[in-house]
Amino acid sequence: MPVITQPSDPIFNQIIEILTKINKNHDVINEKIKRVLSDSGISESVDLTIHERRTIRYIGEHKISNATSVASGLGITRGGMSKICSRLISKKLVTASQMEGNKKEIFYRLTGVGNQIYDALMEYHRNTENKCREIIDSYSKEQQTLLLEFLGKISTLI
Secondary structure (H helix, E strand, C coil), X not given: CXXXXXXXXXXXXXXXXXXXXXXXXXXXXXXXXXXXXXXXXXXXXXXXXHHHHHHHHHHHHHCCEEHHHHHHHHCCCHHHHHHHHHHHHHCCCEEEEEECCEEEEEEEEECHHHHHHHHHHHHHHHHHHHHHXXXXXXXXXXXXXXXXXXXXXXXXXX
């Protein structure tokens, strides 16, 4: 069986390091989420998938969301969204209800604990975005164009 070695290319190695750190950062946010859950009396063994976290963020940003808007906003099917929301309801992070005068559609809202998780996610994202913005702004427009082209090509691989 052939041995796979990493190239000694510094750019490639930096990309691998970034991907590794992204995974570690997910662990950091998961720990924050577990603390919120534990402090709220919900089992800290509850794990949230990336799709569940994205759904919490979407509902938190849009306050009252129906199934169609959540699915469309996240770029997933209504069936997939329904499964995600069902899991979030069972974890007591989202509620589903019908509005008076509209018994056809189901609307989703974050619970108190869901809002706390939303706040933790947003704090993490704001901090990360601010740090990234500082780095990006340190480059000239020409350098930013080159970086954007490079990242666009790399993103097609992932």
